[in-house]
Amino acid sequence: MAKKKKSWINQHLNDGWVREANKQGYRSRAAFKLEQLDKQDRLLKPGQTVVDLGATPGGWSQYAARKLGEKGNIIAIDIVSMVDIAGVSFLHGDFNDVKVQKSFAALLNGEKADIVISDMAPNISGVKDKDEAGFSDLFFSxxxxxxxxxxxxxxxxxxxxxxVSAGELRKKCKRLFQTVSIRKPEASRDKSRERYLVAKGYFGPNSFRKTN
Ligand SMILES: C[S@@+](CC[C@H](N)C(=O)[O-])C[C@H]1O[C@@H](n2cnc3c(N)ncnc32)[C@H](O)[C@@H]1O
Known part of the structure; x- marks a missing residue:
């Protein structure tokens, strides 16, 4: 096994969040990132309709299902298949795909979501300009x-x-939502540059088009 891969596996197995995820029956340590964002920003409540974009293997959906209990509607979408989670409807495909969007609209049945959560990332190439463009494209989608x-x-x-285009994207969101915060949950690895943008109080449909 290549040295780099072996050291990643060792680091992963020694990670306290991974051990905690196993203990609590979560499929990924990412579940704790959503839990910490939820605790800080009070995002998830029983009765909500939640859309989890890029959901596989399912840690975020599991956390949402536990938090919402039976009074919730969770729709998870991913290009990679996901093992079923009770209380979660899964759509297999790219969230941009017209077919997936049609199935999604059918599940919503004329309703709108209370919250959209996305843990997706574009494929990282290591080429700064390319990665910035990939990230911006994903964000605008x-x-x-x-x-x-x-x-x-x-x-x-x-x-x-x-x-990665953070200033521009944050500025854009500030025109669409009442409040925008950037968070680094404790469960996110220190050396990772990942951040979570939490935007609350959407101004409503068509705000995105109006600001373009
Ligand atoms: C970091 S993982 C999500 C982990 C998940 N939040 C959890 O708690 O287990 C990101 C996921 O986004 C998915 N993804 C990336 N681009 C996507 C797209 N355009 N449409 C749907 N899923 C996408 C990937 O297949 C991957 O499973």
Missing amino acids: ILQFVDSNLRSGGNLVVKGFEG
Whole structure:
């Protein structure tokens, strides 16, 4: 086994959040990132409709299902298949895909989501300009999705990376939401540049188009 891969596996197995995830039956340590964001920003409540973009293996959806209990509607989407989670409807495919969006609209049945959460990232190439462009494209696709599917007053959580067009994207979100905060949950590895943008109080459909 290559040295780099072996050291990543050792680091992963020695990670306290991984051990805690195993103990609590979560499929990924990422569940604790959402838990910590939720505790700080009070995002998830029983009765909500939650959309989890890029959900596999399912830690965030598991956390949302536990928090919402039976009084919740969780729709998870991913290009990689996901083992079923009770209380979560899964759509297999790219969230930009027209077919996936049609199935999604059918599940929402004319309703809008209370919150959209995204832990997606573009494929990282290591080439700064290329990665910035990939990240911006993904972010704008998420905002387009939000424009059609999030209710007025709803909230958004999106994974981003420090320094990658962050200022521009944050500015954009400030025109669409009442408050925008950048968070680094404790469960996010110190050396990772990942950050989470938490935007609350959506101004409503078409705000995205109006600001373009
Ligand atoms: C970091 S993982 C998500 C981990 C998840 N939050 C958890 O708690 O287990 C990111 C996921 O985003 C998915 N993804 C990336 N781009 C996507 C797209 N355009 N449409 C749907 N899923 C996507 C990937 O397949 C991957 O499973």
